Amino acid sequence: MIELLxxxxxxxxxxxxxxxxxxxxxxxxxxxxxxxCAMERCGNRHKLRALRARRATDA
Structure with missing residues (x-):
């Protein structure tokens, strides 16, 4: 850990x-x-939320 920091x-x-x-x-x-931390975990969630928000304002 010290080596990493x-x-x-x-x-x-x-x-x-x-x-x-x-x-x-x-x-x-x-x-x-x-x-x-991982696109499969947090990145996809963030992008999905943004997409849903854009679609909600377009409708």
Missing amino acids: SGPFSGRIRECASDDCPLVFVDTSRPGARRW
Whole structure:
């Protein structure tokens, strides 16, 4: 754990952008712009909520 916090990936430790997710992850993506702990988990939920909100305002 100490190696992670002081090593080369220390600047890439992120907190998941989901409101109801307590996870912390290391962003190993090339641009370093990952927002969610996993796309399958929190990313899809966020995108589905946004889609439903857009459809609700279009109707």
